Amino acid sequence: MRLFMLGPQLVLSAGVLGSLLTGTIFPDPQANVRRFLKGLVVAAIAAALMLAASGVPSEFGPLIRVDGISLSWQVLLYAAALPLALILGVCDEVPAALLLASVLGMGLLAVSWNLFMLFIGLEFMSLPAYLLVSRSRGSNSAALEASVKYFFAGSLAGALYLMGMALYYASAKSLALASATGRLADASLVLMGAAALFKLGAVPFHFWLADVYEGSDPELAGFLSTAMKSAAVLFLMRLAALAPHSTLARALPWAAALTMLAGALLALRQENLQRLLAYSSIAHAGNVLLGVGCWAAQGALHSQALAVFFYLAAYAFMSNGAFLWLKASGISTRRELIGYARRDPLSAGAFAALLLALAGVPPGAGFLAKLLIFWEALKTGLYIPLVCAGLSALIAMGYYLSLVRDMYFEEESGTGSSSPSSPGGTLARTLALACALPSAVLGLMPWILDFLARGLAR
Numbered sequence: 001m002r003l004f005m006l007g008p009q010l011v012l013s014a015g016v017l018g019s020l021l022t023g024t025i026f027p028d029p030q031a032n033v034r035r036f037l038k039g040l041v042v043a044a045i046a047a048a049l050m051l052a053a054s055g056v057p058s059e060f061g062p063l064i065r066v067d068g069i070s071l072s073w074q075v076l077l078y079a080a081a082l083p084l085a086l087i088l089g090v091c092d093e094v095p096a097a098l099l100l101a102s103v104l105g106m107g108l109l110a111v112s113w114n115l116f117m118l119f120i121g122l123e124f125m126s127l128p129a130y131l132l133v134s135r136s137r138g139s140n141s142a143a144l145e146a147s148v149k150y151f152f153a154g155s156l157a158g159a160l161y162l163m164g165m166a167l168y169y170a171s172a173k174s175l176a177l178a179s180a181t182g183r184l185a186d187a188s189l190v191l192m193g194a195a196a197l198f199k200l201g202a203v204p205f206h207f208w209l210a211d212v213y214e215g216s217d218p219e220l221a222g223f224l225s226t227a228m229k230s231a232a233v234l235f236l237m238r239l240a241a242l243a244p245h246s247t248l249a250r251a252l253p254w255a256a257a258l259t260m261l262a263g264a265l266l267a268l269r270q271e272n273l274q275r276l277l278a279y280s281s282i283a284h285a286g287n288v289l290l291g292v293g294c295w296a297a298q299g300a301l302h303s304q305a306l307a308v309f310f311y312l313a314a315y316a317f318m319s320n321g322a323f324l325w326l327k328a329s330g331i332s333t334r335r336e337l338i339g340y341a342r343r344d345p346l347s348a349g350a351f352a353a354l355l356l357a358l359a360g361v362p363p364g365a366g367f368l369a370k371l372l373i374f375w376e377a378l379k380t381g382l383y384i385p386l387v388c389a390g391l392s393a394l395i396a397m398g399y400y401l402s403l404v405r406d407m408y409f410e411e412e413s414g415t416g417s418s419s420p421s422s423p424g425g426t427l428a429r430t431l432a433l434a435c436a437l438p439s440a441v442l443g444l445m446p447w448i449l450d451f452l453a454r455g456l457a458r
Helices: 002-025 031-053 068-087 093-111 115-134 141-172 183-200 209-215 218-242 247-268 273-297 306-329 345-359 365-380 383-409 426-444 447-456
Strands: 058-060 064-066
Touching: 002 031, 002 058, 002 064, 002 093, 031 068, 031 093, 064 068, 064 093, 068 093, 068 218, 068 306, 068 426, 068 447, 093 115, 093 218, 115 141, 115 183, 115 218, 141 183, 141 209, 183 218, 183 247, 183 273, 209 218, 209 273, 218 247, 218 273, 218 306, 247 273, 247 383, 273 306, 273 365, 273 383, 306 345, 306 365, 306 426, 306 447, 345 365, 345 383, 345 426, 365 383, 365 426
Parallel strands: none
Antiparallel strands: 058 064
């Protein structure tokens, strides 16, 4: 009966084994086998999502614990991974198994109650992601370069985490997620926290992110910016909760301020849209970091993680939708956006809604998400990071609104703004439209906050 609490992880494990077994039986899969593999991926992640949503808090030995945060985060992680599962190009069993294994790693990370288990979850979700990036865009040189950069950044993060874990064990004589005090424990948390910041793409550990997102397929970049980052945030929260007033926790608001401003400024001058969204994701990671810093400063209580959780949930719609829109439209540069609203008004409207939501314009999801984070910063007295967050939001308006202007108010000229010859398909377009709707209206639904708060308080 206690195994039921690990239902999502068991379903995902069965999906991985099923994919690999199918590949063994059908080494040269025909169309019907490829459809089966794709259905298997979608079914496994959807089943994990439903099991997590209906789960109850419980413990499973010293390594596993399911609390309100782990259940809520699992729902978020699986939901954020669904768009990639639906649109994943399955030519054989490998991409299906890689995606399910990466999502399984996120699920393991969510229920880990031990530093070594956290490391296992971290590596389990990361290693398949490196390979997924390498298979992007037909495994061209940009994808391979992005994969290598992603691998080395991930390896460095893993090394920092292991060093921090060793120091923590030397201080606490245990790897359990229990609080420890002293300089050695403080130093260990800084090292492990740096690993989490690497995964989050926070400044100054962001150097790999733009190249990886640009080298990946758009739908994979959406997965990396939402599901992967949400897992990294949970990872960081587990560490910050060990000592809410440690050097790591106190440094988070300042790292957030630096990340928000750097991400917004770097995005301003980008011509490639996927690269622009990558830097935009760094700025949004700064907002989430500020939320985690406020949460830690207020005692790191599970029930008070609402602002961070809502931001990540809203960002899952906004960022997945924006990257899927790039996939659907086939547009990759700002120049190609010029006059797009006259060529495809519905699609342009969806992209405009996503951009305005990312900018935090009311009543979009981004407005309510940023408002909650800013309010937490105000309550905590983090005035300088709060001012930096406001400046970052103003700078971000510059590039988001300029993209909307290009679509609606700029005139086409020459051949550079012609319609793309190979748009990314009806499914990607439908998913982008589906993400645009909640992104546009979530700010009008404040009642949803009570619903989410009850989920976190389980």
